[in-house]
Amino acid sequence: MLVEPELTIGAVSERTGVAPSALRFYEAEGLIHSTRTAGGQRRFTRDTLRRVSFIRVAQQVGLSLDEIRDALHSLPERRTPTEKDWQRLSRSWRPRLDAQIAMLERLRDRLDGCIGCGCLSLRFCRMLNPDDRAGELGPGPRYVLDS
């Protein structure tokens, strides 16, 4: 069997571009895990690099660390995830990415027509305020209808 190569926090930091303090923070938040040396220093397995990259990517897509933790919990905890595991996880993102892209495209395509012509409107704002947002606000006229 392979001996898992163990990475120091500095090594993970260097290879991911994420500060050691952030990695400690992620560990405290349950997003990554480490073992400890006899002296109490952290040692990370290589799949941590993938986890950390995943975290940064997820943040770019607009997920909070809480949501990311939930997503990562679908990976086998404390077991090196297989490619299948990662594939399943990444596929679960497609809808979110598609939605985000669609929103930005509508935004781009209407920017002149909407902001530009001065009719930044109800429809426009609805577009930017998915159901969850609109829902939690209660009844009544909500967004700009105004010319």
Added chain:
Amino acid sequence: MLVEPELTIGAVSERTGVAPSALRFYEAEGLIHSTRTAGGQRRFTRDTLRRVSFIRVAQQVGLSLDEIRDALHSLPERRTPTEKDWQRLSRSWRPRLDAQIAMLERLRDRLDGCIGCGCLSLRFCRMLNPDDRAGELGPGPRYVLDS
């Protein structure tokens, strides 16, 4: 001449979906402006609705309030902006929107191929870390090169 219709903070809140406290905050931050009644209450002109919508849209695109303030400063201060003004502003966003969309599309198209296959890689992370990010980190190997 028209008398500018004046809106209370509650009216602006209702029509934009933005809390009164947030509107006060935006005013304190110089993103919107108001006049005051004899009694000291705020009154907003209708173009504030557009400004506020613009602010929310800009936030969706990932701009900070600081950046948004800068953008809004290209509008004539304390003068109702013309359609041309808004058009110029919205057009200045095209590159940003295009970039954001392109990033998300690359992300979507490579998600399986990259995270999925386990090669969440240097190239991948560069894609997500535009020059400014990569630049400020200094020299040395930076991102995940690792299988």
Added chain:
DNA sequence: TTAGATGTTCAAGTGAACTTGAAGTCAAGG
């Protein structure tokens, strides 16, 4: 073996973007 780079914890600080609370004032309908 020892210097010094790298690591440790824990508490507190930061900045962005607001929200909340207290204590009080204004404005419009009956």
Added chain:
DNA sequence: CCTTGACTTCAAGTTCACTTGAACATCTAA
């Protein structure tokens, strides 16, 4: 006129995602 809901200010609190600092321990290469 008076009530009542909407408004005012100001300071402090909140959440998120970290960073910083102090004081100390460990690890590794010479």
